[in-house]
Amino acid sequence: MKAILTKKEDAAEGTMYTEFITEEEIKFAPGQFFRLSLINPIYTDNRGNSRFFGFINTPSQVKLAATITRNGPSAFKRSMFEALPGMEAEIDGINGNIVFSDDLDKVIVIVTGGIGVAPIMSLLRWENQESRGHKILLINSNTNRKRAIFLEELREYEHAIPNFKLEATMTQDPDWGGETRRIDADYLKEKINLGEDNMYYITGTPRFVPDMVKHLRGIGADPAKMKFEIFTGY
Numbered sequence: 001m002k003a004i005l006t007k008k009e010d011a012a013e014g015t016m017y018t019e020f021i022t023e024e025e026i027k028f029a030p031g032q033f034f035r036l037s038l039i040n041p042i043y044t045d046n047r048g049n050s051r052f053f054g055f056i057n058t059p060s061q062v063k064l065a066a067t068i069t070r071n072g073p074s075a076f077k078r079s080m081f082e083a084l085p086g087m088e089a090e091i092d093g094i095n096g097n098i099v100f101s102d103d104l105d106k107v108i109v110i111v112t113g114g115i116g117v118a119p120i121m122s123l124l125r126w127e128n129q130e131s132r133g134h135k136i137l138l139i140n141s142n143t144n145r146k147r148a149i150f151l152e153e154l155r156e157y158e159h160a161i162p163n164f165k166l167e168a169t170m171t172q173d174p175d176w177g178g179e180t181r182r183i184d185a186d187y188l189k190e191k192i193n194l195g196e197d198n199m200y201y202i203t204g205t206p207r208f209v210p211d212m213v214k215h216l217r218g219i220g221a222d223p224a225k226m227k228f229e230i231f232t233g234y
Helices: 076-082 112-132 153-161 186-189 208-218
Strands: 002-012 017-020 033-038 050-054 065-069 088-095 107-113 135-142 166-172 198-204 226-230
Touching: 017 076, 017 088, 033 065, 033 076, 033 153, 050 065, 050 112, 065 076, 065 112, 107 112, 107 208, 112 135, 112 153, 112 198, 112 208, 135 153, 135 186, 153 166, 186 208, 208 226
Parallel strands: 107 135, 107 198, 135 166, 198 226
Antiparallel strands: 002 017, 002 088, 017 065, 033 050, 033 088
């Protein structure tokens, strides 16, 4: 479906927030992603004019596709960062399995890093809006606060969502008063109650996600209860 860029602004250091408005209603579940194809982009290369992005808005915003993207050297990213409101695009390919079930007895353990928080924001905003009652532990890693996307909003959810807990670590921020460790097996074992009935959602870069899956398996997490999305194209 046709989409028009209507808003763009800084979300964090090197990260841009964008909103695309569509004429047709978009049907998606919180946590899913979409393919964005630029029409007549400013720059082109052999990597193409399309990328996949996670929705950060909720399904109640039926003609909106909001997302975030990190800066990068590709023609697509350069076109996105230099685009002006009114730029035309196409949205399709809605998919993804990082969605919450209706089982409120399970604890949803989310492990994410950097840009991987995008689809998680849709899930948490929906949870906050609908008060569904899920038990959620979010383990979120960034290099520093300047690059930490939506950190203040995530902190607010610790008070707004009854069963939500945030564990944030900044691996290269000497002034951060909290955790500074990289996420590894020891870190995960300390933060996760393995005695609970957990589901594991892992989102992030092609390097981050396999490492987290390996660490989770190393501490005894059930691979059959893991879902993950890898964000590429930067």
